[in-house]
Amino acid sequence: MLRNNFGTAEEGEPPDRLYMLAQCMTDLSVNECKTCYDLSNHALAGCLPNTGGRALFDGCFIRAENYSFFDETFQDKDFKHCSDNAEFNQKFNQTPEKVFKKLVKLAEHNDGFAVAKDSSNGFNGFTVFAMANCWRSLDSSKCSSCVENAANRAISCLPSSEGRVLNSGCVLRYSDYYFGNNPRALEIKESALKTASYIILALALFALIIMLGICAGKSSYRRIRHQRKSNGNVEK
Missing domain, CATH: 1.10.287 (Helix Hairpins)
Structure with missing residues (x-):
């Protein structure tokens, strides 16, 4: 199913037809992608008997539904998680917005994948890291729209020091440490x-x-x- 760390599949007849999409983050190797896909596929099986489900790991994503969702960008039931750790430094809470603006521009022109960071100066300096990845079923315009929506939702996590947003068409994460698979x-x-x-x-x-x-x-x-x-x- 997975070619170049991405794949879609359809099986069955309506209304029981199953649509599936799987994708690894761009910074994963082929072997790492396969391992992550096997784990996420096993997790997705736990969604039964529901007609659909999603599984997100740090390195990959898989989704299955009984309708074609491949061009969806975001919807009301999309997922957001904010960490319990908080950072009340005013400069820290202003920095993610700068990083997110970089992500939106980079993702649109970099095949849907973007990493960015921004650092503060001073004795108690810090760095905010962020990553966004669109599913390859989206065109550049829909990718940009998805990441922008995810960025706006992630800002509401502040003052949490880490936040994640899983939209229908993309994923975005920020943190006060680098969490990517490729340093x-x-x-x-x-x-x-x-x-x-x-x-x-x-x-x-x-x-x-x-x-x-x-x-x-x-x-x-x-x-x-x-x-x-x-x-x-x-x-x-």
Whole structure:
């Protein structure tokens, strides 16, 4: 069922037709995804005899219903969990909103997956980490809408130091520690952004040098041409 850590399936005849979607977080390996999928599939079986159910682990998600839900973004019965631990630092409670804005932009343009962080300065400094992942059955517009909705719901968890939102089409989590499956995900993203910035800067400088060279060449050409005309006039 799972290819590239994602898969959908349909089986049976209406009204007993079963629709299923499973997806691992983008930062899981193929083997880690398989292990997580086996656990979530077993957990989903515990939903019987209900006509549908969802199971979310740190690394994967699985859902089954008796109707096609693949393009759903969010609905009233979506899940939110706020931790019991609280952080009453005013700056901490302002930081997640900044991180969520990054997630919405990144997820829309990064195949539905985004990680972001924001740090405070000072003696009692802290860092807020966040991750969002859309199900691949959504297009970029619906993904952005889903993550934005999840972000708005997650803000209501504050002052909890950690919160999770499971929407029909995506999942979002924030915390005061890094909880991702790939510790280098943030480093890779930041490195890529820095590299892109350096490339853009280098291209801009290169273009500027070319423009300056062209302008200097034209100026020299005009000066030489003027001198030749002047010399010609003197000789006559």
